[in-house]
Amino acid sequence: MIDAKQTAAFQTFNQFLGDAQKGGRERAYIEASQKEAEDNLAFLLENAKQFPRIFDRLTSLFSKEQIIELRDRLPRSSETQGKLIDLMFEQTRVLYEHGGIEKHYWPKTVGDAINLFPFRYSLCVTLLFSHWVAEGKQMEKKPEKIVNDIVDVNVAATATYFDGIMSNDASVSSLHSEARYILSQIGGYLTTASQRAAASS
Template sequence: MLSHERLRAYLAESPHNCVVLTDYLALEVARAKHLASHLKILADFPKQLIPLRPTEHNRTVVGTLDEIRTGFVDWLRVGNKGKAFTLVESAKSGDAEAISELAKIQLEAEIKHRELTTMTSTLPELFRLVTATYSSNDLRELRQTMGDGSAGSMSPSLQQQLTTNISSAAVSLFQQHWGTQPLMSQLINLFIYRFAVAANIWLLRMISLGGPLPSLETLRNDTFDVNFATYATYFDGILSDDRRLLFTYLNAKEWISRAETFDPIMHGPMEAKLIAEGRIGGIPILVPEKPRSK
């Protein structure tokens, strides 16, 4: 999608149309064989690029939705072409140092990619454990309707189990990355919680498809999609033709919007999540929310 004319048309339509660049997107671009072609359109609109800080940092940002969006942004790089663009331009001119530096970046990206692929080796067991949490009736409903349905059209039983699984995943991830649990008043806007929502929507769709799991490489790509979908819930959407990615994003966005309609316990640790159970009804480009009028 980075080299697609739809992206150029979107950016050319208005100077207020911007693209959010995540670290996972940067990793994918760095591995591309034809790096210059992937950066060409973005290089033509440097002032409309909004690079984000690494996901490791963004998992820790707290506050209101606007404060978290602001905290995600790498403000020192906003409006600048950045190192990659400069290196590509110099390399095209035959600069040996730039060519060497690009080769180093691509090697590092390839190593990181292999590490992430190795990490997905735990997904089959996770898939089995999550599948076991759903009743036979839930599984039957999933395999009959989930492929083209939405989270909002689930039966109450399936909604409640999905809510429980999201809460359990969030508790585990907060403990892993924070070493503690957030207040319920913080929860809905936090990256880790939204990632837990997107991941469980993705897992639900995988369960609905039945059959054997795809290869580790495909699963690795899917984990990137979950990351993209999570970030997209903070902005205006994703410019992509990938139906699986769009399914995860749209249902995660819907789930989060429904979660915002009820008022959970406003104080205390996230273990109070049980109060909320059952009460929730019903290469991609991120598009940032358009500026609000003053």
């Protein structure tokens, strides 16, 4: 999302989509990707059954007073903020160590890390956790709804590389706007109106 060479290749990708409408190997590639996406969703649905246990474990990291802060959307104490930050970085570490990401792609600095997808995904997961606490009894939802929330996280994280998100879903829009605000406070890469104007001129 922030690589100039990959951005420049978007036109070629657009041509690829056009060719796929005619059939052939391009069409076969897209159909294989669709099958992979369906398999991934099935995997998420199966693993969503574990979320009550995971939610309880995450909740146990916070004191009763800190849970009240999250539940009632109160100003968060430095201790609560510190635990949320630790949770975010721990999830980022797990993604790099167990997500099949080759080590030469791992970030060398914090500045690099906050502009890469694993960090932004973990940021949105942490925000989702705080939303779940605020909503209460989140884990009584059906697994299909939990999967929908997880997909929202992926969409919101990807959208942090852009200046908006075309969705009427209040949850994903909230995740996106909150993530962009946090990134703006810690020096993350974000598009701005001036950048868009310069790119179009």
